[in-house]
Amino acid sequence: MSATPANEPLLDYVTSCALPTPWAQFTLHAFVEHGPGFGPAGKEHLAMVLGDIGDGEPVLARVHSECLTGDVLFSQRCDCGAQLEGALQRIAQEGRGILLYLRQEGRGIGLVNKIRAYRLQEAGADTVEANLQLGFHADARNYELCRPMLAQFGVKSLRLMTNNPRKIDAMTRLGIQVAERVPLLVNRNAFNNSYLNTKQAKLGHMMSPASVPVGEPVVVTAAAPDAS
Structure with missing residues (x-):
């Protein structure tokens, strides 16, 4: 996939509205991408924002890739829907944060x-x-769109809710500081146990509950599957 020229905008900010949820009333922001560097022109992406996130302080954040089967149809084959819900709950508890919903x-x-x-x-x-x-x-996946989406709100530093070291590396390469990794370990069950073990063993996902300050480059290693 060819990269979009540096001087060409990747997407347009379109509009916003209030979005009441069971945990807080977020502001929902809509973006439409241009293509063709990241994906088809006209693909729509979202940002859910709570509180003042443009004050220069690290922002609790989730970069969430669309999973219709998990997010909408309640599939237990993955942990995506539970991660989406858990991230929104954490942001609501803090009263401040952002969730980017990327259509990939x-x-x-x-x-x-x-x-x-x-x-x-x-x-x-x-x-x-x-x-x-x-x-x-x-x-x-491609996270290039995160930079202009976060720039729209003046966000430069994240407390990123993720288990995926590649996502941290991607943010860093885009010039977005990751001040802290916040693990998001949810909904391990009989249907997704093998899936989660594979992500740990083959994709290097970090299945540790400890928060990890990010001051050094993230090294992706293939950890052995856990025994659960």
């Missing part, structure tokens, strides 16, 4: 291909092998 389903392969990948998993492949068998990267 299935780690970037799209909804229909994700369902194809699920079918391959039912035949014995793990979540990484299934994406590779379909001809995709294990993780095809």
Whole structure:
């Protein structure tokens, strides 16, 4: 995928509205991307904001990739829906934060291909092998849009809710400081246990509950699956 020229805007800020949720009333902001560097022109992305986040202090944040099956259909095959809910709850508890909702389903392969990948998993492949068998990267997501979305609100430093070291590396490469990693370990169950172990073993996801200050480069290592 070719990169968008540096002087060409990636997306447009469109409008906003109040969004009451069970935990707090957020402000929902809508963006529309231009394409073709990140994805199809016209793809829509969202930011949910609570409180004053443009004061220069690190902001509690979640960069969440769309997962219709988990976020909307309550699938237990992943932890995505629970991470979305947990992140919004934490932001509400603090009274300040931002959640970016990026439309890159299935780690970037799209909804229909994700369902194809699920079918391959039912035949014995793990979540990484299934994406590779379909001809995709294990993780095809692109976080380039985060920079202009966060800049819209004057956010330069994050307390990032994630278990994924690649996401921290991506923010750092974009010039966005990650002051702290806040683990988001939720909803391990009988249906997603193997999936979570694979993300730990093959994608380097950090399944430790301890908050990690980010002062040094993140090193991705393949940890052994846990025993749970």
